[in-house]
Structure formats: structure tokens, C-alpha cells
Amino acid sequence: MKKLLLILSAIIGIFFFYSCERDSDNTDLKPINKSISFQNIKNYVGDSYIKVNGYILLKDYKLIESNETYYENNLIHNYVYLSKDSIKYIKLQTSNNIVFACEYHYGDMYALNTNVDNVLSVYRNLSNEANTLFSGYSYTGNLDESSFSNHQDLIEVFDSVKYNMNWCDEKWEENSIRKAKVTYFNEEYFLPVPPYPINHVAVEYWDYSFSPYINLKTLAKK
Numbered sequence: 001m002k003k004l005l006l007i008l009s010a011i012i013g014i015f016f017f018y019s020c021e022r023d024s025d026n027t028d029l030k031p032i033n034k035s036i037s038f039q040n041i042k043n044y045v046g047d048s049y050i051k052v053n054g055y056i057l058l059k060d061y062k063l064i065e066s067n068e069t070y071y072e073n074n075l076i077h078n079y080v081y082l083s084k085d086s087i088k089y090i091k092l093q094t095s096n097n098i099v100f101a102c103e104y105h106y107g108d109m110y111a112l113n114t115n116v117d118n119v120l121s122v123y124r125n126l127s128n129e130a131n132t133l134f135s136g137y138s139y140t141g142n143l144d145e146s147s148f149s150n151h152q153d154l155i156e157v158f159d160s161v162k163y164n165m166n167w168c169d170e171k172w173e174e175n176s177i178r179k180a181k182v183t184y185f186n187e188e189y190f191l192p193v194p195p196y197p198i199n200h201v202a203v204e205y206w207d208y209s210f211s212p213y214i215n216l217k218t219l220a221k222k
Helices: 002-024 038-044 049-058 116-133 151-161 214-221
Strands: 061-071 074-083 088-095 098-106 138-143 146-148 167-174 178-185 200-207
Touching (some): 038 098, 038 116, 038 200, 049 074, 116 178, 116 200
Antiparallel strands (some): 061 074, 074 088, 088 098, 138 167
């Protein structure tokens, strides 16, 4: 009887070992890239909410808010996700289960962020990436009271005054239908609601062809 129990235990152990080995080969368990890029944000727009929600949750974000709004009887869903470290959040807007707008915000959401260089670096990297992705779009840029017609001129000024500037933003737009935007502002100059921290970066991308606003945008173009 004891021998039988030992043999049975050995069989169970072998089965458990191979079961664990198969689980470890599951590609779903491999580490994923949790960094953010403008390409990520652009890819979310036009995709289904179910898929995008899954991508975001895998990056260690959690859903903290959801609500509904209407535009001319069209239902729009809004979702906000906060990162595990509470220094990033993502907002989605959807219509008919398709994401038509995505925002990415960087900066400590609940305390003042004193890492100025890091935040400014995030702005510069995302701004340069956006300028490459949307090179065929029309461009407008502003830094404090100055306006710019191209990205490179703005970035040169940005590098020279970044520790003394109040805000800047850059927009890339295609036919009033697709729009990308990168913004930097600090709390001393601009305090929206809810309050964002000092040295805050916001990145936004819209494709109105997936939204109920498309008729309004088409009329505006005409």
C-alpha cells in the first residue's frame, strides 16, 4: 500500500512539473512594454474599446472613471485610467464601441512633481515623435506669447527657455478630421480642474471619422 502511494505521488509530481512548464511557455505571460509613445496613442484610435481596454490594463493601469455623454442623441463613452505609480493617466472617448479620441497625461496626479527635467524630456520626445508621425499634416505651434509655423523652430526656442517658460503647445491637423496635439504647462501659470501638477504634459489624438462629430467637421471644412 505504501509503495502504491509513493508511485501515485511521483506521477502527480511529474504531471504538475509539465503543467507548470507549459504555463511558462504561454506568450500571454511574457513581460510587455509599458512605455508610452505617440504611436501607441495613434494606434488606439480607430480600434475597438474592448481591445484597447485590454492593452491599457496590461500596462498596469486601472480604470478609475467612466461616464456617458451625448451629442445629437449619439452616445459617447468616456473612460479614464490611472497608472499604478499614479504619474500617468489615459483617457479614451468611444462611439459605437470604437475609440475616436485618446489622451495621455504625464505628471504626478496627486502631488507636485519636482522632476522638471524628466517631464520636459517627455514633452520633447513625444513632440519630436509626433512631428515625424504627422509630417503631412498642417502645423501650428505656440510657446508663451510666440507663434511658430514649424516644429524645429519651436523646439530650438523650447530648449533655450524651458526652465523659464509657462506653457507651449503644438498641433498637427489633417482636413479638420484628424488632429494631434502635445502640450506642456505648469501649475503656476495654468491650473485647470481637476488640478494637475506643476510641469504637466498632455498628448491628444482625435480621428473624428469614428465619431458622431464627423458631420460637424465636414461642414467646417467646406
